[in-house]
Amino acid sequence: MTFDAQAVYTELHAHFRGRIRRNESLSRHCTFGVGGPADVWIALDSRDELMSLVRLCAERRWPLLLVGNGTNTLYADAGVRGIVARVVLNKYTIEEHGDGTALLLAEAGISWPRLLNELAPLGWGGLEFGPGIPGTLGGGVISNAGAHNSDMSQVLEWIEVFDARGSSVNRSSVPLVQRYQRNELDLSYRHSRFRELRRAGRFCWSPDRAGRHEGHDPR
Ligand SMILES: Cc1cc2nc3c(=O)[nH]c(=O)nc-3n(C[C@H](O)[C@H](O)[C@H](O)COP(=O)(O)OP(=O)(O)OC[C@H]3O[C@@H](n4cnc5c(N)ncnc54)[C@H](O)[C@@H]3O)c2cc1C
Structure with a gap:
């Protein structure tokens, strides 16, 4: 595989403009402030x-690392060859069931602190373990984030994953969007199935939306 960073940057710049950078220092994108440059960095x-990016990287065999807020990431001084893409998708909706419960549908890049700060004043409960956990929802799914004897496995309903293998296995240009129910995620203490799969380097993915249904409206 050859990865011509300048050519990739030039090709993608037409779309991403101010959200793509060449030789971006990763120390600016992790809590611990360490790490060398990413060949190409994208928000x-x-x-x-x-x-589109997952599909393109799968088709062209470009290395892609998807990250959240960088609170659980230590980058090497040598940096990262290929593309580092920060997921900043941060929309969410609340589907009320009419019985005091609701399903929260949230994109992977939303920050935990923001989510909690916005939901609490609305009167919703269910994520009380969350305050103090930095980072994004997507990063939290990877490690089954938690605190105070609770974690995401208690409230998560399902996630959707973009699986780049959809491009190579099916010879399709569209990554597979696969939904995993909570019991398929192998969630345990700071662990999910994706930690093992990442180590094996078997696919590149991103949770898109995560939901819960245990909230209640105390009003
Ligand atoms: C001061 C401090 C306190 C902390 N306290 C807690 C705590 O109380 N409880 C706890 O559980 N954790 C805690 N953490 C760890 C951290 O907050 C969590 O692991 C958090 O969920 C990481 O989210 P992130 O968005 O920063 O992930 P990142 O650090 O950006 O990424 C972590 C991993 O997930 C992958 N990843 C992230 N987002 C995606 C995505 N959308 N698609 C695919 N892969 C993705 C990355 O490639 C990387 O491998 C703490 C960290 C710090 C620095």
């Missing part, structure tokens, strides 16, 4: 962009 802020 993704829509589902279409995420799918």
Whole structure:
């Protein structure tokens, strides 16, 4: 595989403009402030962009690392060869069931602190373990984030994943969007199935929306 970083940057710049950078220092994008440059760094802020990039990287065999807020990431001083894409998709909706419960549908890049700060004043409960956990929802799914004897496995209903294998296996240009129910995620203490799969380097993915149904409206 050859990865011509300058050519990739030039090709993608027409779309991403101010959200793509060449030789971006990764120390600016992780809590611990360490790490060398990414060949190409991109901020993704829509589902279409995420799918397009995953598809393109799968087709061209470009290395792609998807990240959230960088609170659980240590980058090497040598940096990262290929593309580092920060998922900043941050929309969410609340589907009320009419019985005091609701399903929260949220994109992977939303920040935990923001989500909690906005939901609490609305009177919703269910995520009380969350305050103090930095980072994004997507990053939280990877490690089954939690605190105070609770974690995401208690409230997560399902996630959707963009699986780049959809491009190579089916010879399709569209990544597979696959929904995993909570019991398929192998969630345990700071663990999910995706940690193992990442280590094996078997696919590149991103959770898109995560839901819960245990909230209640105390008003
Ligand atoms: C001061 C401090 C306190 C913390 N306290 C807690 C705590 O109380 N409880 C707890 O559980 N954790 C805690 N953490 C760890 C961290 O907050 C969580 O792991 C958090 O969920 C990481 O989210 P992130 O968006 O920063 O992920 P990142 O650090 O950006 O990414 C972590 C991993 O997930 C992958 N990833 C992230 N988003 C996506 C995506 N959308 N698609 C595909 N892959 C993705 C990345 O490639 C990387 O491998 C703490 C960290 C710090 C620095």
